[in-house]
Amino acid sequence: MQEPRVIVALDYDNQEQALSFVDQLDPSLCKVKVGKEMFTLFGPEFVKSLVAKGFDVFLDLKFHDIPNTVGKACKAAAELGVWMVNVHASGGLPMMQAAKEGIAQSSRPETKLIAVTVLTSMDQSQLSGVIDNVTPEQQVLRLASLTAQAGLDGVVCSAKEAVMLRNEIGEDFLLVTPGIRPKGSDAGDQKRVMTPPEAIDSGVSYLVMGRPITQASDPMDVLKQVNASIS
Numbered sequence: 001m002q003e004p005r006v007i008v009a010l011d012y013d014n015q016e017q018a019l020s021f022v023d024q025l026d027p028s029l030c031k032v033k034v035g036k037e038m039f040t041l042f043g044p045e046f047v048k049s050l051v052a053k054g055f056d057v058f059l060d061l062k063f064h065d066i067p068n069t070v071g072k073a074c075k076a077a078a079e080l081g082v083w084m085v086n087v088h089a090s091g092g093l094p095m096m097q098a099a100k101e102g103i104a105q106s107s108r109p110e111t112k113l114i115a116v117t118v119l120t121s122m123d124q125s126q127l128s129g130v131i132d133n134v135t136p137e138q139q140v141l142r143l144a145s146l147t148a149q150a151g152l153d154g155v156v157c158s159a160k161e162a163v164m165l166r167n168e169i170g171e172d173f174l175l176v177t178p179g180i181r182p183k184g185s186d187a188g189d190q191k192r193v194m195t196p197p198e199a200i201d202s203g204v205s206y207l208v209m210g211r212p213i214t215q216a217s218d219p220m221d222v223l224k225q226v227n228a229s230i231s
């Protein structure tokens, strides 16, 4: 059976609601992502319960701190049994190397480690408020190159940068892309968006999708349609 390419972002503020959705899922249909909201509300036990149900869990805490702190945080995250963790690439090379070392020293050295480049909620005008004279594409390439230099497994970027990154960095680098919206669905706060088939055709490894699935009247139906559209 093919590995699922959709990672569902479980951004619920209610654990029962999240679990009632998860209980309809099968680990062969999707991976799941736990982000800052659910981790802050429900903690490591919630993460471990998803791992125990057999799901590949992406723990999306986007660590960004001094190298020593991030290294230890990544080690602790890996030991929860998750499939993948992440940091912000803008934390720099020593921070990313410490993250990698923390995972290598954990009891789960196979845990994947990726770095966030430019948030998919940022367009040119927002990026200009943070850094001068650079396009989102240029900044993604710069941070993705630094991530590859640090030896991480890949990056979080938008699907719009996937063709460029496949050309510049290569095939053996995970491209994990939020900002995925089926045709006609509300972009919300996402700015650099693509549809699921466009993203896959561009060379993306995994699609991160939250609200278009979790806030649909029939989340399972949307997930199945997305899977069919990219199979």
Ligand SMILES: O=c1ccn([C@@H]2O[C@H](COP(=O)(O)O)[C@@H](O)[C@H]2O)c(=O)[nH]1
Binding pocket: 009, 011, 035, 116, 118, 119, 120, 121, 156, 157, 178, 179, 180, 188, 190, 208, 209, 210, 211, 212
């Ligand atoms: O650049 C980024 C990094 C992470 N995210 C996270 O992905 C999901 C997207 O959810 P949607 O509801 O499909 O917009 C969410 O958990 C974000 O924290 C991102 O969107 N962009």
